[in-house]
Amino acid sequence: MIKLTNINKIFETTDKPVYALKDVNLNVNKGEIFGVIGSSGAGKSTLIRCVNLLETPTSGSIKLDGVELTTLNKAELCSARRQIGMIFQHFNLLSSRTVFDNVALPLELAGIDKTEISKKITPLLDLVGLESKHNAYPAELSGGQKQRVAIARALASEPKVLLCDEATSALDPSTTKSILTLLKDINERLGLTILLITHEMEVVKNICHKVAIIDKGELIEKNTVAKFFANPETELARIFIEATINLEIPEEYKQRLSLNRKDNSMPLVRLGFTGNSVDSAVISEVSRTLHVDVNILSADIEFAGGIKFGYMLAELIGTKENTIAAKAFFQQHAVNVEVIGYVD
Numbered sequence: 001m002i003k004l005t006n007i008n009k010i011f012e013t014t015d016k017p018v019y020a021l022k023d024v025n026l027n028v029n030k031g032e033i034f035g036v037i038g039s040s041g042a043g044k045s046t047l048i049r050c051v052n053l054l055e056t057p058t059s060g061s062i063k064l065d066g067v068e069l070t071t072l073n074k075a076e077l078c079s080a081r082r083q084i085g086m087i088f089q090h091f092n093l094l095s096s097r098t099v100f101d102n103v104a105l106p107l108e109l110a111g112i113d114k115t116e117i118s119k120k121i122t123p124l125l126d127l128v129g130l131e132s133k134h135n136a137y138p139a140e141l142s143g144g145q146k147q148r149v150a151i152a153r154a155l156a157s158e159p160k161v162l163l164c165d166e167a168t169s170a171l172d173p174s175t176t177k178s179i180l181t182l183l184k185d186i187n188e189r190l191g192l193t194i195l196l197i198t199h200e201m202e203v204v205k206n207i208c209h210k211v212a213i214i215d216k217g218e219l220i221e222k223n224t225v226a227k228f229f230a231n232p233e234t235e236l237a238r239i240f241i242e243a244t245i246n247l248e249i250p251e252e253y254k255q256r257l258s259l260n261r262k263d264n265s266m267p268l269v270r271l272g273f274t275g276n277s278v279d280s281a282v283i284s285e286v287s288r289t290l291h292v293d294v295n296i297l298s299a300d301i302e303f304a305g306g307i308k309f310g311y312m313l314a315e316l317i318g319t320k321e322n323t324i325a326a327k328a329f330f331q332q333h334a335v336n337v338e339v340i341g342y343v344d
């Protein structure tokens with residue numbers, strides 16, 4: 001549905017050129033929710049703004065449902081943009097218009113008559129859960145309600161795709177959850193293709209089918225969400241995933257931790273479980289067969305893209321030979337083992 005091929009974007013500045021996007025290739029299939037995650041300044045906004053040509057790429061091809069957008073004239077582009085809805089972090093509503101009139105705006109601009117507009121808006125406001133707010137003004141709404149208005153407005157032209165530019169970044173965690181649930185519901189009910197950018201792994205984890213990581217303008221990793229969490233390929237992916245996991249080393253252990261093994265010190269390890277390894281009884285097997293006690297300090301098991309994954313912080317207690325054998329055993333059973341240090 002969205003196909004970006006060899007997209008480059010260079011901003012010419014008085015200082016030096018900024019290479020905001022480098023050879024970006026991205027394919028978003030019909031009905032998919034695709035998330036692009038990256039740190040601040042990585043190029044996320046530039047990327048999503050290129051899709052509807054709010055930003056013109058320096059080179060490359062952008063196809064929407066097979067139509068090349070970069071070569072359209074102004075009038076053609078205007079009509080193509082009606083097939084691309086967009087929502088923003090700060091909602092971009094008109095404060096002087098009611099909820100109803102904000103949602104009606106794109107239809108008015110497209111020259112649709114008033115009765116037709118009325119017929120369309122009521123079910124849209126029902127869909128986003130704002131049936132009782134037709135005549136409210138944006139100032140009278142919560143952040144979550146404002147984003148619902150923006151979603152209804154983006155859907156008014158019956159777009160083929162919805163672009164979400166950090167759509168939940170200005171919202172508190174529970175409102176974020178409700179907006180993500182709404183986006184997922186719209187995706188499932190209408191089969192709408194969604195491309196979103198975010199710096200929050202929670203967003204990817206909660207609603208995306210596929211994910212790409214952007215770093216310094218490059219898409220360095222692309223995968224289904226399940227495979228991404230099960231087997232991250234890049235260091236940045238691991239950092240993003242681990243940021244969602246709360247595995248604090250207790251203060252008492254930090255004080256006893258050293259990088260080198262001493263006589264009688266025991267390894268403190270972070271075990272990473274994904275897919276099948278979550279469900280196998282590796283911990284008890286290590287204790288039983290290798291005589292290594294696993295002292296679990298903290299653990300976090302999550303669910304994303306249809307798979308379970310999780311991390312555990314544990315002290316391995318046993319002889320040097322046995323703890324080394326335990327580490328090998330974990331690795332043979334698809335458990336990722338990282339030795340953080342050794343505790344006295």
Ligand SMILES: Nc1ncnc2c1ncn2[C@@H]1O[C@H](COP(=O)(O)OP(=O)(O)OP(=O)(O)O)[C@@H](O)[C@H]1O
Pocket residue numbers: 011012013018019020038039040041042043044045046047199
């Ligand atoms: N109009 C512009 N002129 C010059 N440089 C720009 C312009 N817009 C963006 N940039 C630069 O391009 C790079 C990518 O910016 P972009 O806004 O796309 O990043 P981002 O990942 O969306 O960041 P954030 O999460 O902080 O919004 C940055 O180095 C930024 O400074």
